[in-house]
Amino acid sequence: MTEVAGLAPELAGAKEGQGQVPVASAGERFTSYDVEAFEVPGGREENWRFTPLKRLRGLHDGTAALDGAAAIEVGGAGGTADARSADAPRGVTVETVGRDDTRLGDGGVPADRVAAAAWSAFREATVVTLDGTPEPVTISVTGPGAGADAAVHLQLRTTAHTEATVVIEYRGSGTVADNVEVVLGDGSRLTVVITEEWAEDAVHVGAQHFSLGRDATVKATSVLLGGDLVRISPTVSYRGPGGDAELLGLGYADAGQHLEQRLFVDHAVPHCRSNVLHKNALQGAAGRPDAHTVWIGDVLIRAAAENTETFEFNRNLVLTEHARADSVPNLEIETGEIAGAGHASATGRFDDEQLFYLCSRGIPEDVARRLVVRGFFGEILNAITLPELRERLEAAIESELAISGV
C-alpha cells in the first residue's frame, strides 16, 4: 500500500536529464515557461508514474487545445459580486492583465509539461493584490464545461505586512490546467483555502507557486473532494529568511477517482520553517476502478538553508477494499546546521475491529464510519477559520460518505 521510493525529483520528462535515470536531487529539477522545452511524458517518468495519462484528455501531449473559457469571479467571502467593480472590498485590487504583465512569474516557473502548457496557453491572467487587513476574499474558478478545456492563470499578491484570507474554489465541469502564483510580501500573513469541488467529470492539473518574502507566513489548506482526476503540484520557495509555510490538506477519493498531491518545498535560505500535513480517505467500490490517492512530499534543505525547521506528514485512511494510496515522502538535507527535520507517512485501514467496537456500543454502522472519518479530518477542517466554509466542506464530506452507503 505504501511505497517509498529513493530520491524522487521532478526532472525526468524534461529534455535535459530525462530518461529512466533519476536525477540526484530535487534541486536539479527542470523548469521552463515554454511547453515545448518539456518532453511529452510517456508515463514512466518519476513525476508522472502515478498519474493515469490516458485520463488527462491530452493536457500532457499537446492535443488539448486549451481554447475553452473558465469563469473567474472574485468577491467577498459571503457573496459573488465581482470585486473588479468600484465597490471592491477595501484593500483588494483585482486586475485582468495580459501575458506581458511583468509581475507574472514572480511566484515561480512551471516544473512539468502541463503547467508549462497552461502558461503557454492562457490569454489573460487575474491578479489579486491584497493590502492591509482586507475582509476575506473568495475567488471562484468554474470549469469550461463538459468536453471543453481551458488554461487559467491566477496570481495573489500581498503587500508588506498585510494580513489576509483568500478562498479559491474550483467547481464545474471540463478540463482545466492552471498556474496559481501566491507571492507574499515581507512580513505578510496569508491564509488561503483552496477547494476542489468539481463535478464528477472534471480533470484539473494545477501548479501552485508559493513565494514567501522575508518573515512572511502562509497557511494553506487544500481540500480535494470532486473531479475525476485532480493533480496539484504546490511548490514553496523563500525569498528571505524567517518565512513560514504551513500546508495542510485533505483528500476524499471515492470509486474511480484519482487525487494526487505533489509537493516541493525548496529551503534555499536560512531560518525558514515548513510544516506539511496531508490526509486522504479512500473509499472504493466493487466493480469500479480503484479510488486512488497519491501524495509526494519532496522537501529539500539546501546548503545555505541553515536553521531550517521542517516536518511533513501524510496519513491515509483506507475505508474499503478497491482503494490504493501511494505515499512518497522525500527529505534531502544538504547542511548539518538544521533546527529540525522530519518526515512520516502512515497508511491504515478502518478495520472491522474498530467498527465492531463502536457498533457494540449501540452506534449504527454508518454513524460509526462518519465518526471515524470526521475525527480523521477534524485536524485539517478545524484549522479553517471561516465557519460557513468549514461547515460546507464538512457537509460535502458527509455526503461523500452517504453516497456509497458504506
Add this chain to the structure above:
Amino acid sequence: MSILEITDLHVSVTTDDGPKELLHGVDLTVRGGETHAIMGPNGSGKSTLAYAIAGHPRYEVIAGSVTLDGADVLEMSVDERARAGLFLAMQYPVEVPGVSMANFLRSAATAVRGEAPKLRTWVKEVKTAMSDLDIDPAFADRSVNEGFSGGEKKRHEVLQLSLLKPKIAILDETDSGLDVDALRVVSDGVNRYRAAGDVGVLLITHYTRILKHITPDVVHVFAGGRIVASGGADLANELEEHGYEKYAATGSGAEVAS
C-alpha cells in the same frame, strides 16, 4: 426483569484451515439482578461465548439460540444488540484514533437512549462517572483507547457500562492486567451499577480474585466449549484450590463427542 437465554449454542470461527467449532452446545440463563461467573482455563471458549453474544463478525453461530426478553438476539446487528440492552466489556478494548472519548461516549449514549442526552446534564453525568472510577477528566479529549494503559482501558469499559446502563452486562476478563488498586476501583464500579438496578451480569474470568470483590450468585465451569459444572459461590473457592484439572477431561470428552 430482563432475561438472557442461551440454548444449545454452537459457534464456529473461521480459520485458515476452514471453520473450527469452538462452542459445543452452551445452555445458560441470566436474569436481571443475578451475577453469573464463568470460569475456565485459557482456550476453553469463554471469550468466544462473549463475542458470539455481542455479534462479532468472526464468529458464526451454527446452531442454537440466544434471546433477550424473548427477542432473537442472533437476528440483530451488533449495534441493535447494544441498543436492545446487551453490553460487552472487552478484554482488549479497541483503539480508535481520531475519535475523542467524549464524542464516542455521547454518540453511544445517543444511540442507546434513542435521543441525544441534554448537554448540561450529560456533562455532569460523565464527570461524575469518571470521578467514580478515578479517571482523569483529560481522558475525555483523547482518542478512544489510544495509548491507554491496560488499566485505563478497563476503567473506560466500566465507564461505558455505567453510562449506557445495559440490561445484561458481559464482562470479559475485565480483571486481567489490573493491579490490586485498579481491580478494586473497577469492581466497585461494577458493584455500584449492580446495586443501582436489576442488571444481569455475566462475569468471565480466569482467576478467582475478582470474585472476592464481586460476589457471584452462580459459578459455572467452562471447559472444551461448554459449561461442565455449575454451583454457588463456593465452587469458585474449590476451583482456586484444585484448579481446572478435574474438568479438563470432561471438556475434551465433549469435544470428541461433537
